[in-house]
Amino acid sequence: xxxxxxxxxxxxxxxxxxxxxxxxxxxxxxxxxxxxxxxxxxxxxxxxxxxxxxxxxxxxxxxxxxxxxxxxxxxxxxxxxxxxxxxxxxxxxxxxxxxxxxxxxxxxxxxxxxxxxxxxxxxxxxxxxxxxxxxxxxxxxxxxxxxxxxxxxxxxxxxxxxxxxxxxxxxxxxxxxxxxxxxxxxxxxxxxxxxxxxxxxxxxxxxxxxxxxxxxxxxxxxxxxxxxxxxxxxxxxxxxxxxxxxxxxxxxxxxxxxxxxxxxxxxxxxxxxxxxxxxxxxxxxxxxxxxxxxxxxxxxxxxxxxxxxxxxxxxxxxxxxxxxxxxxxxxxxxxxxxxxxxxxxxxxxxxxxxxxxxxxxxxxxxxxxxxxxxxxxxxxxxxxxxxxxxxxxxxxxxxxxxxxxxxxxx
Numbered sequence: 001x002x003x004x005x006x007x008x009x010x011x012x013x014x015x016x017x018x019x020x021x022x023x024x025x026x027x028x029x030x031x032x033x034x035x036x037x038x039x040x041x042x043x044x045x046x047x048x049x050x051x052x053x054x055x056x057x058x059x060x061x062x063x064x065x066x067x068x069x070x071x072x073x074x075x076x077x078x079x080x081x082x083x084x085x086x087x088x089x090x091x092x093x094x095x096x097x098x099x100x101x102x103x104x105x106x107x108x109x110x111x112x113x114x115x116x117x118x119x120x121x122x123x124x125x126x127x128x129x130x131x132x133x134x135x136x137x138x139x140x141x142x143x144x145x146x147x148x149x150x151x152x153x154x155x156x157x158x159x160x161x162x163x164x165x166x167x168x169x170x171x172x173x174x175x176x177x178x179x180x181x182x183x184x185x186x187x188x189x190x191x192x193x194x195x196x197x198x199x200x201x202x203x204x205x206x207x208x209x210x211x212x213x214x215x216x217x218x219x220x221x222x223x224x225x226x227x228x229x230x231x232x233x234x235x236x237x238x239x240x241x242x243x244x245x246x247x248x249x250x251x252x253x254x255x256x257x258x259x260x261x262x263x264x265x266x267x268x269x270x271x272x273x274x275x276x277x278x279x280x281x282x283x284x285x286x287x288x289x290x291x292x293x294x295x296x297x298x299x300x301x302x303x304x305x306x307x308x309x310x311x312x313x314x315x316x317x318x319x320x321x322x323x324x325x326x327x328x329x330x331x332x333x334x335x336x337x338x339x340x341x342x343x344x345x346x347x348x349x350x351x352x353x354x355x356x357x358x359x360x361x362x363x364x365x366x367x368x369x370x371x372x373x374x375x376x377x378x379x380x381x382x383x384x385x386x387x388x389x390x391x392x393x394x395x396x397x398x399x400x401x402x403x404x405x406x407x408x409x410x
Contacts, residue, residue, distance in 0.1 A: 026091070027155075027156050027159055027160070029088075029089045029090070029091075030089065030090060030159045030160065030162075030163035031144060031148075031155075031159050032089055033085065033086070033089035033090055033163060033166065034140040034141065034143075034144040034159060034162055034163065034166070035140075035141055035144055035145070036085065036089075037133070037136070037137035037140045037141055037166070038137045038138060038140075038141035040081075040082070040085070040137065041130065041133045041134045041136070041137030041138075042134065042137065043078075044078050044082075044129070044130030044131075044133065044134075045130055045131055045133075045134040047071075047074065047075070047078065047130065048071075048075060048078075048127040048128075048130040048131050049131065050071075051067065051068070051070075051071025051072075051074065051075070051127075052068075052071065052127065054067050054068075054071070055067045055068030055071055056068075065111075065114040065115070065117075065118060066114060068117075068118055069114055069117035069118060069120075071123075071127075072117065072118070072120050072123030072124065072127070073117070073120075073123065075123045075124075075126040075127040075130065076120075076122055076123050076126055078126055078130055079097075079122065079123075079125070079126030079129065079174050080096075082126075082129065082170065082174055083096075083170065083174050086166070086167070086170045086174075090163055090166060090167055090170070092167050092170055092171065094170065094171065094174060094175045095175065095176050096176075097122040097174075097175070097176045125173050125174065126173070126174065128173060129169065129173040129174060133169065136165075136169075139162075140162050140166070143158060143162065144158070144159060144162070147159070217252055219248060220245050220248045220249060220252065223241050223244060223245045223248065224241075224242070224245050226241055227241035227242050227245065268303065268304065268307050269300075272294075272297050272303075273292055273294065273297065273298075273303055273306060273307060273330060274290070274292035274294070274330075276307055277290050277292060277307065277310055277328055277330070278290050280307070280310065280311050280314060281314060281328060284314050284317065284318050284326070285318040286317055286318060286321070286323050286324065286325060286326045286343065287324075287325050287326070288314065288317075288325075288326045288327065288328060289325070289326070289327040289328070290327075290328045291327070291328070291329045291330070292329075292330040292331075293329075293330065293331040293332075294330065294331065294332055295332075296391070296392070297392050298332075298337055298387075298389055298390060298391070298392065299390035299391065299392050300392065301367075301390075302337060302367075302387050302388070302389065302390055305363065305364070305367065305369075305387060306330065306337060306339055306385075306387060309339060309360060309363075309364065309385050310328055310330075310339060310341060312356060312360060313341040313360075313383055314326070314328070314341065316349070316356065316357075317341070317343045317345065320345075320349075321343045321345030321346065321379075321381065322345050322346050323343035323344050323345030323346075323379075323380075323381075324344055324345075325343070325344055326341065326342065326343040326344075327340075327341070327342045327343075328340070328341050328342075329342075332389060334389075335388065335389045336386050336387065336388060336389055337386070337387040337388070337389050338384065338385070338386055338387075339384070339385040339386075339387070340382060340383070340384045340385075341382075341383045342380065342381065342382045342383075343379075343380060343381050344379055344380045345379050345380065345381060346377075346378060346379050347375045347376050347377050347378055347379035347380060347381050348375060348376075348377050349373055349375035349381050349383065350373060350375065351373065357371075357373065360385075364385055364386075364387065367387065367388065368388050369385065369386050369387045369388065370384075370385065370386040371383075371384075371385050371386075372384045372385075
């Protein structure tokens with residue numbers, strides 16, 4: 001028979017301790033919060049009513065919208081102060097909402113930016129919080145003060161009940177609106193990672209072209225120019241120069257192929273992820289077993305990210321693991337594409353051990369993916385990556401998205 005007793009260790013770790021006749025510090029903090037409700041709600045009510053009245057009343061003039069926008073920004077500050085008060089006195093842990101919206105002016109210049117400010121949902125919710133709490137602030141202040149002098153035995157229970165109502169109001173009106181604002185913040189951060197990665201890829205391609213194939217092609221042009229001058233007076237020397245130029249052409253073509261493979265390998269496009277990963281595993285200094293269980297191919301962007309993720313992880317295995325064997329497994333689970341790279345090396349891989357792992361985690365996070373490292377000292381190492389599954393026909397813009405190739409560090 002399963003016991004149904006709820007102990008203190010089984011409670012929500014964020015919940016306050018239970019109320020008893022001997023009042024604890026948490027109860028006195030709640031009591032202080034309830035007493036402070038009256039001045040805080042009076043201040044918030046007067047401010048919110050004033051700025052709304054001014055903003056709406058002046059809406060027919062040129063200063064109406066700016067006044068309303070400034071008022072909403074002030075309401076945000078009041079909401080932040082209330083979150084801080086609830087955090088210190090009620091123990092409520094609430095994420096900060098998204099920053100003030102900053103329009104790009106595409107909807108009408110200054111007017112468009114002002115309109116973006118007027119539509120700020122966080123400011124309006126903070127103003128609503130300040131307005132509706134005035135009667136509640138009067139009630140909590142009065143009941144708490146009377147209970148302190150006349151209802152001492154039940155003070156703790158009354159304080160806890162009113163404090164729980166305060167916690168619900170703070171969570172309902174001053175917390176980020178469900179998952180939407182959190183997702184906006186995550187997507188903004190992910191967009192920055194994608195932009196930075198694309199810029200780094202462009203710099204890498206430019207550097208590889210300048211230092212590799214371009215230099216060889218310049219040397220080739222100079223060699224052919226000298227051979228052209230000597231073709232009549234010294235045919236043998238000219239033939240030798242042409243032969244050297246032919247060798248330079250082969251090397252330049254090989255470097256261009258390697259560069260193109262780093263942007264998007266032809267084998268991945270033609271034969272899919274299984275064959276492409278087998279080709280990546282072939283030159284690895286550690287024997288690698290590759291198992292890809294996919295009934296259909298994912299979108300090109302997801303397939304490319306998966307390829308380059310495994311490619312970097314296998315380079316890590318070759319350079320840093322001192323492993324004897326390694327394995328790569330790829331499969332689909334519902335709407336997620338899962339990758340797992342395992343090796344029996346000495347372990348110790350971590351996100352803060354170098355920029356390679358952290359970069360992989362950031363790039364996967366930018367597309368709503370996950371990156372998990374399990375690598376104790378002494379080994380073995382198992383790295384699991386998850387990517388959102390998108391069918392191939394849904395990836396219209398994915399052809400421009402590629403992974404980044406390069407050696408990460410443990």
